[in-house]
Amino acid sequence: MSSSLSLFCSSKTRFSPVVDTEVMTKHILCTGGAGYIGSHTVLKLTENGFKVSIMDNLLNSSEKVLPRLQELTGKETPFFKTDMCDAEAVDKLFAEQNFDGVIHFAGLKAVGESVAKPLWYYENNLTGTLNILKAMQKHGCKRLVFSSSATVYRPCEEPIDESKPLGCTNPYGWTKFMIEQILTGFATANPSFSISILRYFNPVGAHPSGRIGENPHGPPNNLMPFVQQVAVGRRECLSVFGNDYATHDGTGVRDYIHVDDLAEGHICALEKLFTMDGGCIIHNLGSGTGYSVLDMVKAFEEASGKKIAYKIVERRAGDLGTVIADASKAKADFGWQTKRGLKEMCESAWKWQSNNPYGYEDGPSQESGSWIQSLHLVFVLNFPEQGRLGQFYHTN
Numbered sequence: 001m002s003s004s005l006s007l008f009c010s011s012k013t014r015f016s017p018v019v020d021t022e023v024m025t026k027h028i029l030c031t032g033g034a035g036y037i038g039s040h041t042v043l044k045l046t047e048n049g050f051k052v053s054i055m056d057n058l059l060n061s062s063e064k065v066l067p068r069l070q071e072l073t074g075k076e077t078p079f080f081k082t083d084m085c086d087a088e089a090v091d092k093l094f095a096e097q098n099f100d101g102v103i104h105f106a107g108l109k110a111v112g113e114s115v116a117k118p119l120w121y122y123e124n125n126l127t128g129t130l131n132i133l134k135a136m137q138k139h140g141c142k143r144l145v146f147s148s149s150a151t152v153y154r155p156c157e158e159p160i161d162e163s164k165p166l167g168c169t170n171p172y173g174w175t176k177f178m179i180e181q182i183l184t185g186f187a188t189a190n191p192s193f194s195i196s197i198l199r200y201f202n203p204v205g206a207h208p209s210g211r212i213g214e215n216p217h218g219p220p221n222n223l224m225p226f227v228q229q230v231a232v233g234r235r236e237c238l239s240v241f242g243n244d245y246a247t248h249d250g251t252g253v254r255d256y257i258h259v260d261d262l263a264e265g266h267i268c269a270l271e272k273l274f275t276m277d278g279g280c281i282i283h284n285l286g287s288g289t290g291y292s293v294l295d296m297v298k299a300f301e302e303a304s305g306k307k308i309a310y311k312i313v314e315r316r317a318g319d320l321g322t323v324i325a326d327a328s329k330a331k332a333d334f335g336w337q338t339k340r341g342l343k344e345m346c347e348s349a350w351k352w353q354s355n356n357p358y359g360y361e362d363g364p365s366q367e368s369g370s371w372i373q374s375l376h377l378v379f380v381l382n383f384p385e386q387g388r389l390g391q392f393y394h395t396n
């Protein structure tokens, strides 16, 4: 095991050196590896000696992440532009490549969109997963880590451990719930397969280089990408959804986790799978600490030196006041816990957003733009306090 790897999987007795050496030579397929969490995990896997390939249809990501990964790792990551719903193409890929394990990030993930287009969500996320499982089974690839979500838990305001009751409120959540059921059943029926289900809380931040980060297409649904876009002048004002919750300042509290901590959690889980003879394990990945919307705004203002304009609006339907992980099981089982705090989350997010105001895209002309947007962006980045001309092109 490389020294950096042992730093983040810090449990005492888990791996013999023989297993560690074997793990380092494994070939891992990251489905959805061009996306936000996938790209950060590809980077960590590569840095830690794994051979990594990406399969993505680029529906919600950009091929431009690939040269940036190469720049950061010094290695080219093989990329397969494949739709996981194309069973034949997925099977061909597994037949041609010798994958030892899969980290399955690929999926559609916007809650609101899933309510509007449920069949698309069920078809993409479920059919895609079934195709991958069938190909794994056929070609003898027996280790899988799956990206699940805290959204599978029934509304619960206490710290949430893995034994809390499950139940979802939207089709996106149900796809995660159903895939979890499929994976547990599959692991029972195929005892030589080892599967890890990771339930993420709220991933934020970016790699400290600022070269890769979150790149939402269209208006962001989540808090931090929205805050970041306000900071660079792409949005005029953050709407804070309610200030009458039973929290310290009335705004919603969530468990934010730095995307690099999350990426490292996948490697710890994967390592764990290579020590197992089969079975399905389930873990939360969160920090166990909660911050409110206004805490996040303040921390981001400090990290960026920008004022974030916000207004308090009605609660968002379906939101809870507080959602926090109990992540002690991941620590106990594979020695993982978060290492990066709020400051690193916000500083890295700002580095990414300020260096790449339009993500991997070239600029405003690809969004809704005009020369006046470019001019405004330059103005905002140079004169933060005076730069609020947002009403001219506000894209909300």
Ligand code: NAD
Residues within 6 Å of the ligand: 031, 032, 033, 034, 035, 036, 037, 038, 055, 056, 057, 058, 059, 060, 061, 082, 083, 084, 085, 104, 105, 106, 107, 108, 109, 124, 128, 147, 148, 149, 150, 200, 201, 202, 203
């Ligand atoms: P993302 O959209 O950036 O990455 C997902 C990737 O999957 C994209 O690159 C997309 O192009 C690809 N993809 C989608 N459908 C595909 C298909 N049919 N074939 C091939 N590729 C396809 O999202 P992310 O934030 O990196 O999330 C990764 C995973 O983690 C998702 O499964 C998501 O549901 C889950 N998750 C994310 C969060 C979060 O807040 N970001 C929280 C909990 C769980």
Ligand code: UDP
Residues within 6 Å of the ligand: 202, 221, 222, 223, 224, 226, 238, 239, 240, 241, 242, 251, 252, 253, 254, 293, 316, 319, 323
């Ligand atoms: N939130 C907000 N304004 C936004 C987006 C989110 O006030 O534009 C709040 C939301 O009500 C919640 C917190 O920020 O309290 C985190 O929301 P997000 O959608 O990022 O994550 P989730 O609610 O899915 O955990």
